Amino acid sequence: MMPTPETISLTNHTSQMLCEPPYDEGRLPLVLLYSAVLAVGLPANLLTVYLTWLQVRRKNVLGVYLWSLSLCDLSYLGTLPMWAHYVSVGHLWPWSSTACKLTGYIFFNNMYISIFLLCCISCDRYIAVVYSVESRGLRRQRLAVLIALTVVLLVAVGHVPVFTMREGNAEEGDHRCFEPSQSSTMVTGFNYARFVVGFLIPLLVLVGTNRGILANVRRSTGLRQEQKVRVRWLAVAVVALFLVCFAPYHIILLVRAVLFHFPQLENENCLFERTMYTPYTISLGLSTVNSAVNPVLYVLSSDNIRKELSRGLTQVCDRAHQRPRSDSSQNKIQPTKNSWSKVSAAWLALNADRIWKTFEF
Template identity: 85%
Template structure:
């Protein structure tokens, strides 16, 4: 599960002619499986919770809630592919299912990666407009517009990846194949890598940096906010950019490096050595991109004042119900103990269990 080729998905069988240049599939296998498993264990419950909390905000006509709900739903779909990738990596990068399953899983994985990236940009832009242009934005920030923007992002990214279903997979229909391993470079793949780096990483990074810097500068100038509130905004602004760099920079930098290397032809032995040396960092960098799905709920959703209040309200209700249930159970136990004591006294006084005077 690696680079999404444009012309075809490379599916290598054991009898392939490239076995002499086979990537080191066993290297980094354990860390990658642990990474996928950890992200799934944290991200699944976190996103299930935030889908519910953000939906409550959507129902209350909160504009930012639309983007946050879409992001949580996107991350849930993204996380749904991790068990398959973890199993694939754990058995030595060998795809035991059909070619169609490989294409569908890769389609979902890569779709949601870039949908998530663009939604992160929408969230930062919406926060920037709400903070910097708080008065002017009252008529512009509408829930219907936010819903249309989120839907447009999903459709554009989904349509852009449809060609994966028409790609020729070589021997992919046979048992024991590779799924979305790094392809041999070509002019088309190189062009696609440049596009993914610029559109899917560089431009979103600039958007995140500019909007969060603007938010931070505006909040720092504000005289109506407490120091603790300003510190929280500063922490969030820095964390957003750092998280984006940690999760997506390594993968897209390697994509860029592969694209640049294509323009400098090298001997076959050197090319093979380079591909082998880049393989493990490449797989780990792609694994890092999944961390974003586990951290998003904590970073974005729980940093929202409205959603934090919603969470506290929900936890308070759960605690109240638990307290009432405990009190009810305690009362029942006291009544039962009292009845048992009274019955014991009666039976001890009257061994036959007959009432007094009988």
Template identity: 85%
Template sequence: MSSGTDLESDWSSLSADVMVTGSLSLTNSTGPMACRPPYDEGRLPLVLLYSAVLMVGLPANLLTVYLTWLQVSRKNVLGVYLWSLSLCDLTYLCTLPLWTRYVSAGHSWPWSSAACKLTGYIFFNNMYISIFLLCCISCDRYVAVVYSVESRGLRRQRLATLIAVAIVLLVAVGHVPVFTMREGDAAEGDRRCFEPSQSGATVTGFNYARFAVGFLVPLLVLLGTNCGIMVNVRRSTGLRREQKVRVCWLAVAVVLLFLVCFAPYHVILLVRAVMFHFPQLEDGTCLFERTMYTPYTISLGLSTVNSAINPILYVLSSDNIRKELSRGLLRVPKGLRG
């Protein structure tokens, strides 16, 4: 996660620069049609992916927003991060019908430019708020497991609330320049909404920053904390075998989910950034952009899977929330439970 005010200011300035330059078309440097992305490729898989994520994620997050709020009201520290994550995911999922309509129409935005900017703003905010909150959850679990006695005075709900608010504000302010862009405006007869652009020096620098700060550092945090949790749990003599297996499974699943959802997108960003340093390969760069367009859009879609799996992976793995859910089900009339 962020390491200080210098990093925060760098993130904000890089965001401003990339948003100003990010709407440049792939057709700028090599002719009007030479680098036109294959908008129709991968359309069906992406529509199916968005639809599946919406059907699973919407009811799951609605339920977990309520369950985690109950934990927050009972002064549960981890509940603050889980509630923030569920609310963030729920907000993003509400934009999926717009993205699905956009993709199914051949990447032609049918609504206003303002709607495009707002949708993109919510998407990019969700991605990085989710990533940083996932780090907070893993760090909190690590402290609670490894330093269970010492952490009693450190793990406070007020501190967790301040951290969650700081993350949301940092990411939200960093992406405000989205609203200064010309995304969603008519260009060449079509309205495009946040399509990948031809990389310039500023965009390349921003891609490096997103890979390092938004992916690599969080990945190292998740690896370190979850490995520490597994080592400590295996040494514990106060846990039953099934409890140890469940905790270790959750630790492995957290890292795997992060890699599946966010690694493809950020690796493609890194490769595109590296390609910028080889301007002599102009034809190769054009071919690369055309070839990587479909994997890029699919990788962007994969990042949405995180919003559907988070409630299942985190919330239902919490003993307190599972008990809360069980008590709620017991209150449901037998006829409704089938």
């Protein structure tokens, strides 16, 4: 008996239903995660933008990258309410296709700007620590501004194809916005590029530069043991945070790109939808955590920044009480200037001071 068009249509519809991703799985945890990241990351990055801008005005080279990173994270966090709403209503995009593409462009754009700025920060610290004397002519604020602008422009241009992808046509079909089940040749190539350029190469840069920093700091005789421990902790935390936030997402992107070359396996077994979609949504949520942790890891953990905040709070309290600060309070919040007096050789003290300032900017 020959199948009728109605039978074929019903079979295709049933196949599509069976292969539909489990949109409801993990919906509540993902919405809560987005909300928590926004609640922590928004005030932390707003404060960091102000604090790093003060460092930029003081001609601090590292401050340029950190200020750019804070602005990037703020833009990144700005898309979370829309994604949280999208997830909460069962992955149905309620706005236009243009809004979907623009939101996706900002979201992914700032993810990779953030990743490359993290590489810039690690490279700048590596140069300052390993080539502390030679870097005095290389580490210029104007050059840092130029590098940051180049990163933003390259990533922005690289993500322009987002506006041409049919996966962003949320007004058509099932109203999905850049769901991974909607694969194509362009999306597959895009995923390969994002894995290699946006994850693998930055990971190698972060591992290489932080290993170089650790090796140099370990040999330094000018740094105290507690300072070495802190530098070691920061280097490990930078790489670990990068892996936790970005490795799961990019590994799943790679798996999805590989599965595109085996359409029969994918269509018959619904391999991605059954086994990888929920981990994909979790990994996407983890990638947002980076924006909330960056201010704490890079800025708010600095002793100098905490002392500057203390000075600001003291000034506010003094103005509220209409009395000037006492000399004793100033002495308590000012960093000590004789911390290097115990180092016998003057050049070791100077070198150690330069190394430490790259972490206590």
